[in-house]
Amino acid sequence: MTLQKQGANTGAVTSFMISTPESGIDSIAITYALLDPIMTVARPVVAFITAAVAGVAENLLEKRSSDTQVHPDLTCPVDQCCDGVNCRPEDHRRHHSLAEKLWAGVRYAFTDFWNDLAGWFFFGLLAAGLIAVLIPDEMVKTYLGSGLPAMLFMLAVGIPLYICATASTPIAAALILKGVSPGAALVFLLAGPATNVAALTVMAGIIGKRATAIYLVAIAVSTVVFGLILDQVYSALGVSAQAVVSGAATEIPTWIEVAGALALVLLSLPLFFRKTREALRSWQRYFGRPKAVRPGKRPTSPPDVEPVCGPT
């Protein structure tokens, strides 16, 4: 949504809005872990094509040019020391040393970024567990095994549902293990993150109803087409996605895997405690006795500071 403000046309905005949620370094890494190499390549490649198709369709079908030129957000990503507006790019780049930047990146990765992702990811894991336990294999094989009906079903589930790319991966793995074709799983992996009811409503307001309709149709058509192609690729190569996914990569020693999993759980604990505390507090507000306000513990807001260029 920020790109349009920064002066790109509707097509470029659309294409960025599709390819960003559909794939990222994090979701590519988890696809390699839980699915297989073919999917790991297919996912970003098809995400790129879907995004490009939708963007070009947008620019060809939209008559009005909607280029707008507004200043991009240049706020310093390290510590927001500076908004980068009243300062030359060369100076702006040298506010922080390389070590500071590296550390800021690492800190962001394992705090804010993971906090945004963790809830969805654990939800994805549980949903995958439920699918594995609840859904009978025969049912999937009969109705969702392969072909166009399976893809259309995945589209019908994926379009209204919001699920981020990382969280959709364990679900896709569980579906493939149940016998869903890799192409149908790809439709879910792409349509799930790229669209949802709330975002479509917001988009209609930003880029217009017509552009949103083009966006939706472009995603639906291109994901299904590439789902069908992917199934052909698997059968041409004689690879069974089900077999590859179940025969998980075993080169990594178990204790390292367990350490990685535990590290993720540990990283999520602060978020978990914060959410629990918030939930308890709102529960108390509705059902509990009103607590006496303790004097002297009122939070004080920091004084407003004018943004200055760089740390002094």
Place this chain on the structure above:
Amino acid sequence: MNFSVDVISEAWLLLRESGLYILFGLLVSGLLRVFLNPNTIVRHLGKGRFKPVFKAALLGIPIPL
């Protein structure tokens, strides 16, 4: 009871398989955020019907939401 144990153990298995890769993905994404200047994205998009679209699609691939 048995049911929830089954669900949790399936989820744990997936977590074990993906944990390391997710840590790696998070790390790279975090670094990407610090080193990729949003200004360069805009400068490289430019105008036109096709080129900015392909560039935007390509830049969106590694960037996580």
